[in-house]
Amino acid sequence: MTRQIPSKTGPYTEGHRQAVRASDLTQALGFLFLGACIAFALFFLGSILYFVIVRGAPAISWEFLTSVPRRAMTQGGVAPAIVGTFYLTLGAIAFALPLGLACAIYLTEYSPKTILVNIIRLSIANLAGIPSIVFGLFGFAVFVKVFGFGVSILSGSLTLGIMALPGIIAASQEAILAVPQSYKEASLALGATHWQTIVRVVLPSSLPGILTGVILNVGRVAGETAAILFTAATFYTRGYPNSIFSEVMALPYHIYALMTEGTHPESQTLIAYGSSLILLSLVLAVSALAIILRQRQRRVYGP
Amino acid sequence: MDRDVKISALNVNFYYGKTLALKNISLDILQKKVTALIGPSGCGKSTFIRLLNRMNDLIPGARVEGQILLDGFDIYHPKTDVVSLRRRVGMVFQKPNPFPKSIFDNLAYGLTISGMRDKQFIEHKVIDSLKKAALYNEVKDRIHDNALMLSGGQQQRLCIARCLVVEPEVILFDEPAASLDPISTRKIEELILELKDEYTIIIVTHNMQQAARVSDYTAFMYLGELIEYGDTERIFTVPKEKLTEEYLSGKFG
Numbered sequence: 001m002t003r004q005i006p007s008k009t010g011p012y013t014e015g016h017r018q019a020v021r022a023s024d025l026t027q028a029l030g031f032l033f034l035g036a037c038i039a040f041a042l043f044f045l046g047s048i049l050y051f052v053i054v055r056g057a058p059a060i061s062w063e064f065l066t067s068v069p070r071r072a073m074t075q076g077g078v079a080p081a082i083v084g085t086f087y088l089t090l091g092a093i094a095f096a097l098p099l100g101l102a103c104a105i106y107l108t109e110y111s112p113k114t115i116l117v118n119i120i121r122l123s124i125a126n127l128a129g130i131p132s133i134v135f136g137l138f139g140f141a142v143f144v145k146v147f148g149f150g151v152s153i154l155s156g157s158l159t160l161g162i163m164a165l166p167g168i169i170a171a172s173q174e175a176i177l178a179v180p181q182s183y184k185e186a187s188l189a190l191g192a193t194h195w196q197t198i199v200r201v202v203l204p205s206s207l208p209g210i211l212t213g214v215i216l217n218v219g220r221v222a223g224e225t226a227a228i229l230f231t232a233a234t235f236y237t238r239g240y241p242n243s244i245f246s247e248v249m250a251l252p253y254h255i256y257a258l259m260t261e262g263t264h265p266e267s268q269t270l271i272a273y274g275s276s277l278i279l280l281s282l283v284l285a286v287s288a289l290a291i292i293l294r295q296r297q298r299r300v301y302g303p
Numbered sequence: 304m305d306r307d308v309k310i311s312a313l314n315v316n317f318y319y320g321k322t323l324a325l326k327n328i329s330l331d332i333l334q335k336k337v338t339a340l341i342g343p344s345g346c347g348k349s350t351f352i353r354l355l356n357r358m359n360d361l362i363p364g365a366r367v368e369g370q371i372l373l374d375g376f377d378i379y380h381p382k383t384d385v386v387s388l389r390r391r392v393g394m395v396f397q398k399p400n401p402f403p404k405s406i407f408d409n410l411a412y413g414l415t416i417s418g419m420r421d422k423q424f425i426e427h428k429v430i431d432s433l434k435k436a437a438l439y440n441e442v443k444d445r446i447h448d449n450a451l452m453l454s455g456g457q458q459q460r461l462c463i464a465r466c467l468v469v470e471p472e473v474i475l476f477d478e479p480a481a482s483l484d485p486i487s488t489r490k491i492e493e494l495i496l497e498l499k500d501e502y503t504i505i506i507v508t509h510n511m512q513q514a515a516r517v518s519d520y521t522a523f524m525y526l527g528e529l530i531e532y533g534d535t536e537r538i539f540t541v542p543k544e545k546l547t548e549e550y551l552s553g554k555f556g
Contacts, residue, residue, distance in 0.1 A: 113363065180400075182396065182398060183400060183402060183403075185358065185361075185396065185400065186396070186400045186401075186402065186462070186465075187412070187416075188358070188361070188389065189356060189358065189389055189394040189396075189466075190389065190390075190393070190412060190413040190416065190465065190466070190469055191386050191387065191389040191390035191413065191416065191417065191469060192412075192416045193386055193416075196416050200412070200416070201402060205403060
């Protein structure tokens with residue numbers, strides 16, 4: 001039996017060592033580049049937050065949060081806009097979540113694998129790419145005019161809901177497809193119907209993924225301006241909306257109005273930054289709620 | 304044959320799209336016996352038992368020809384209620400697949416989907432089934448814990464218990480021990496031997512020794528055909544077909 005005796009210098013020649021050193025260097029540069037990209041992205045995120053907080057914080061007070069605008073919106077608060085944004089977002093999700101979920105269930109569980117269904121899928125994906133101002137015009141033409149809902153919470157919610165639909169459908173579809181086939185087989189083999197299997201096994205397991213889709217779309221919807229421009233938002237209301245047919249103030253539109261149509265920029269700019277800070281916090285709060293729900297669900301059903 | 308026949312397959316062909324996966328299979332499964340299906344991978348043994356509870360209905364493009372009779376009634380008749388068929392013919396899968404719910408909820412599922420609301424009855428039935436599946440003593444203190452916390456062998460016995468809750472007449476085992484260690488495998492085999500007093504059992508396995516240990520009858524399949532079917536002892540000692548003998552002696556597999 002022969003035995004390989006290791007030489008004192010090991011199997012590596014000088015050439016090897018150089019090659020190793022060179023690849024170490026490449027790797028270090030690669031990581032440095034990736035790190036720089038992250039730092040760059042974080043820099044912008046951080047500076048936006050910093051900018052909004054520093055300029056907006058002085059405007060925030062209890063009065064700002066709870067009272068109506070006064071003196072041609074140079075004083076007072078933005079409470080009606082907070083309430084309006086809250087209603088619009090809630091309305092949009094209340095409309096888009098059930099509808100989107102139903103579409104996703106149909107597309108994943110029931111639809112035949114035909115060309116028509118593929119076209120439907122493609123159309124839904126394309127819906128996501130339509131500019132929001134086009135949704136706004138559509139909402140104005142259909143909900144405000146044809147259906148006669150007027151410029152109202154209802155029209156705005158429906159328009160925002162349609163905007164959120166493709167995202168919610170896509171996320172729900174993915175979540176449903178990720179449910180292991182073995183769960184479905186187990187359920188069916190016990191004599192469950194297809195419907196029972198969907199409601200009691202598939203949906204609970206896919207809920208975390210569906211909630212993620214909702215989280216992402218809540219952010220988009222709450223901050224949307226163009227879609228509510230002609231369908232829901234108004235420059236100024238005296239009080240709070242009293243029905244779903246009331247027109248409302250909304251934070252993003254309020255900011256837009258203050259910065260473009262204000263007559264006293266010196267005091268209104270501060271209010272605009274204050275409103276931005278509140279909008280940002282509102283979106284984070286809703287997302288946080290969804291994340292908490294998702295975590296709770298994951299504990300039971302696994303990721 | 305005789306009255307003891309529980310399931311009878313008559314000239315069954317099965318297609319995945321255009322591929323013929325089962326060729327002219329005819330065999331009778333006897334009541335309250337253990338029948339093993341053996342053969343090399345891809346021979347169609349799993350495909351065959353999945354026909355018996357119509358699990359293959361889920362596969363797009365699948366097509367069945369011939370007849371499969373359960374107590375004399377054709378299970379592929381258009382008027383057959385698939386849901387009640389699956390309650391009569393339970394199934395345990397190759398990989399343990401408990402739901403990500405509590406042990407209790409896993410077992411109660413089969414009852415609540417059929418509309419059972421009587422909590423006392425459900426609890427009684429759950430405990431009874433856990434005992435029958437020889438799992439009760441191991442889990443009685445954590446019956447409301449998540450079933451995924453159990454070991455693989457325990458999960459498989461949980462799946463057997465879940466199957467027993469709905470009181471099936473036939474239980475199909477699709478390589479139930481394929482992913483388990485030897486000790487868990489033995490527990491499953493002991494369980495099968497206990498269950499055969501009450502249930503008609505069909506087990507697919509690629510483990511010949513397992514077939515010899517647990518079954519009364521053995522069917523040997525090869526490339527979608529039924530090569531030989533008979534008494535397990537006879538098949539393992541004096542196989543009639545050359546192919547069977549070669550497979551059992553390990554010449555291929």
